[in-house]
Amino acid sequence: MSPGIEQLFFGIAAVVATVSSMLVVTRRNPIYSAMFLIVMFAAVSVIFMLLDATFLGFMQLLVYAGAIMVLYLFVIMLINPREGDLPEESGATEKSFAAGVSLLIFSMLSFAISHSNEVERLSALGSIPLLPEVSDSHGTIRAFGLELFHNHLLVFELTSILILVGIIGAVHLASRRKNNVPHNLTNAAEGVVSQDV
Amino acid sequence: MTDPLYSILIAVIKAVIIFAVILQIVPLLVYFERKISAWIQDRIGPNRVGPIGLLQPLADVIKLAFKEDLTPQGADKWIYRLAPVLVYAPAVLAFTVIPVGIDLQVASFDVGVVFLLTISGFSVYGLAFGGWASNNKYSLLGGLRASAQMISYEVAMGLSIIAIMMTAETVDLNEIIRQQWGSGTLGLLEWNLFKQPIAAVVFIIAAFAETNRLPFDLAECEAELIGGFHTEYTGLKFATFFMGEYVAMITMSGLMVTLFLGGWSVPWVEIPTSPSMVDMALSIGFFSVKLFALLFFYIWIRWTLPRFRYDQLMGIGWKVFIPVSLVNLGLTAVAGVLGWKWLIPLP
Numbered sequence: 001m002s003p004g005i006e007q008l009f010f011g012i013a014a015v016v017a018t019v020s021s022m023l024v025v026t027r028r029n030p031i032y033s034a035m036f037l038i039v040m041f042a043a044v045s046v047i048f049m050l051l052d053a054t055f056l057g058f059m060q061l062l063v064y065a066g067a068i069m070v071l072y073l074f075v076i077m078l079i080n081p082r083e084g085d086l087p088e089e090s091g092a093t094e095k096s097f098a099a100g101v102s103l104l105i106f107s108m109l110s111f112a113i114s115h116s117n118e119v120e121r122l123s124a125l126g127s128i129p130l131l132p133e134v135s136d137s138h139g140t141i142r143a144f145g146l147e148l149f150h151n152h153l154l155v156f157e158l159t160s161i162l163i164l165v166g167i168i169g170a171v172h173l174a175s176r177r178k179n180n181v182p183h184n185l186t187n188a189a190e191g192v193v194s195q196d197v
Numbered sequence: 198m199t200d201p202l203y204s205i206l207i208a209v210i211k212a213v214i215i216f217a218v219i220l221q222i223v224p225l226l227v228y229f230e231r232k233i234s235a236w237i238q239d240r241i242g243p244n245r246v247g248p249i250g251l252l253q254p255l256a257d258v259i260k261l262a263f264k265e266d267l268t269p270q271g272a273d274k275w276i277y278r279l280a281p282v283l284v285y286a287p288a289v290l291a292f293t294v295i296p297v298g299i300d301l302q303v304a305s306f307d308v309g310v311v312f313l314l315t316i317s318g319f320s321v322y323g324l325a326f327g328g329w330a331s332n333n334k335y336s337l338l339g340g341l342r343a344s345a346q347m348i349s350y351e352v353a354m355g356l357s358i359i360a361i362m363m364t365a366e367t368v369d370l371n372e373i374i375r376q377q378w379g380s381g382t383l384g385l386l387e388w389n390l391f392k393q394p395i396a397a398v399v400f401i402i403a404a405f406a407e408t409n410r411l412p413f414d415l416a417e418c419e420a421e422l423i424g425g426f427h428t429e430y431t432g433l434k435f436a437t438f439f440m441g442e443y444v445a446m447i448t449m450s451g452l453m454v455t456l457f458l459g460g461w462s463v464p465w466v467e468i469p470t471s472p473s474m475v476d477m478a479l480s481i482g483f484f485s486v487k488l489f490a491l492l493f494f495y496i497w498i499r500w501t502l503p504r505f506r507y508d509q510l511m512g513i514g515w516k517v518f519i520p521v522s523l524v525n526l527g528l529t530a531v532a533g534v535l536g537w538k539w540l541i542p543l544p
Contacts, residue, residue: 031276031329058311066318070348077329077341140307141368
């Protein structure tokens with residue numbers, strides 16, 4: 001892809017990601033928040049793909065936008081919030097506090113980025129150079145798998161243990177509730193919630 | 198040839214052709230469905246409109262287009278309108294990576310299978326959003342069921358596809374097809390259907406669940422939920438849902454043909470290195486024959502088997518198909534590392 005088109009796509013993806021993540025926070029209805037979060041994930045995966053990490057981009061879509069957000073939606077739809085049920089928006093004090101914290105983080109990040117060596121080196125060059133050329137195998141499943149299962153095997157295994165702990169915890173929590181609830185209620189809950197999730 | 202505008206033009210032409218062809222197959226498929234179901238149930242089926250009822254789908258489309266377009270009170274208008282598109286678009290988009298002829302597909306990715314899995318997974322949002330936005334408890338239940346069912350069976354389907362990717366040692370769909378070619382009658386045994394029978398069975402059953410077809414149409418389930426997520430939809434919005442289901446069926450059959458049935462190749466015919474137009478047409482013909490055979494299988498199953506109960510569906514999904522495909526995956530991995538060709542014939 002020629003650099004011009006690449007920058008155009010990056011611009012579109014970056015704007016979409018920023019705007020949709022703002023909308024995630026500002027929408028009152030959680031379904032809309034979830035929807036814009038999906039759009040945001042899609043935009044981020046486009047950025048991954050522009051960086052020649054096609055497989056990683058699709059994984060981002062498959063795992064976050066395709067699977068995890070479905071579970072989010074699931075919970076939101078089971079609670080099924082309608083206009084009247086939504087809690088009141090927090091007061092001016094809390095809003096200004098949130099704005100202050102966001103502004104602080106934003107200024108810290110922009111300070112750090114603008115003062116990094118890399119940016120200084122690039123601005124000394126006059127213009128932002130193109131991304132360095134990578135080999136054709138970069139970002140393919142083979143390269144990705146080698147990196148993950150060869151160079152970062154320990155981290156990978158530790159992560160899987162963490163996830164396993166999470167699963168066992170969830171199963172434990174789900175099964176303990178059964179003993180406290182009368183039998184007929186358990187069956188109902190099983191039919192609607194546990195079986196589904 | 199390397200001009201980017203030229204390649205974009207070619208891609209657009211291919212996309213339009215595929216889109217148009219799929220759009221034409223859907224009414225044909227509806228007609229076949231009605232005729233085959235009539236045949237199975239010893240009826241006549243549609244025979245009033247046109248010769249042997251062939252124009253019936255056209256009449257259906259006109260009828261649907263002139264229906265009043267209702268939006269229920271209290272529905273979330275934007276999401277209500279968006280939902281049918283979210284079912285239809287991913288199904289068409291996913292078809293773009295399936296090779297319909299020798300090295301002929303709309304979009305050629307190095308991660309074709311992953312793209313297809315990702316995109317077809319998105320249609321779950323259409324069902325979930327449609328069910329939620331209708332402001333109807335039956336729709337909501339249908340949407341919830343659909344999303345739970347689809348993410349559950351996506352796992353089993355993904356695991357069976359990974360097994361194929363491991364035997365083929367590639368994710369390039371054309372390469373997977375080439376590896377399934379063998380000369381002579383016994384070349385048929387090179388098909389992944391025979392090399393990876395467990396994955397094939399898991400895949401086809403998961404495909405039924407993914408496309409919400411009987412015996413797994415728990416999301417619609419007229420007897421319990423009226424019509425599930427599309428209860429409130431009328432006119433062309435309903436038609437879009439309906440078409441989405443059929444296109445998803447075509448896409449899944451196309452993927453099945455590619456992964457397990459040798460795609461556009463046939464065992465007796467050598468794959469030409471530089472295909473002529475005739476070779477291309479023949480390969481598209483072979484692909485279509487296999488595709489329609491599978492679509493017939495889909496319809497046949499629908500009108501033969503009764504519907505599963507919801508807990509049975511979830512039970513077999515999580516307790517049978519996922520463990521079975523995991524064991525299959527483990528066996529494939531062990532056979533691959535130790536080079537046990539007698540267990541799983543590796544390339």
